[in-house]
Amino acid sequence: MMKPWILGLTGGIGSGKSAVAQCFVDQGVHLVDADHAARWVVEPGRPALAKIVEHFGPEVLLADGQLDRAALRARVFADATERRWLETLLHPLIGEEISQYLARAESPYAILVSPLLVESGQHQLTQRVLVVDAPEQLQVQRTMLRDQASAEQVQAILRAQTNREERLRHAHDVLVNDRDLSWLRSEVERLHAFYLTLRGGQA
Structure with missing residues (x-):
């Protein structure tokens, strides 16, 4: 095979x-969506979310502990340095998720x-x-x-x-x-x- x-x-x-x-x-x-992988890596309980909250503060969280994407987007689109910080954190993690899902393709x-x-x-x-x-x-x-x-x-x-x-x-x-x-x-x-x-x- x-x-x-x-x-x-x-x-x-x-x-x-x-x-x-x-x-x-x-x-x-078989299809893997990088946007889905990007959501999985910031689920509650995943290390990336804790780092994001530590960096940006609790105002990027919703009441139920999920990431408030709109609040985070507003912050990173307004400041290129913050966007780069976020990309440096997330891209390797997203890459790992993607590779794992692609490996299951039949x-x-x-x-x-x-x-x-x-x-x-x-x-x-x-x-x-x-x-x-x-x-x-x-x-x-x-x-x-x-x-x-x-x-x-x-x-x-x-x-x-x-x-x-x-x-x-x-x-x-x-x-x-x-x-x-x-x-x-x-x-x-x-x-x-x-x-x-x-x-x-x-x-």
């Missing part, structure tokens, strides 16, 4: 990563979905990178709808994320997601058929 190779799936906010990821899951591909290839695939260095865990891209105007519209956010908030997140050129520079494959879901499904089916022909993620 060959060990599955790992496909990194990334894209800017509102590009439709989740929809693409779901299409791959529907094809039976499909010919597995997918690591991560909005920060390039920035966090998580692309080093993968053999191939698929970037989901979309026109910026569409990204902003989708995100405002999904998160009930203002255009300004979405623009701020877009600025904080790796720029499009940097993401595309790491891409082996690019999926421009600017049409409807049935088109997207057929594109994913086409990519999936291609990926099944690859050994170790390379043609």
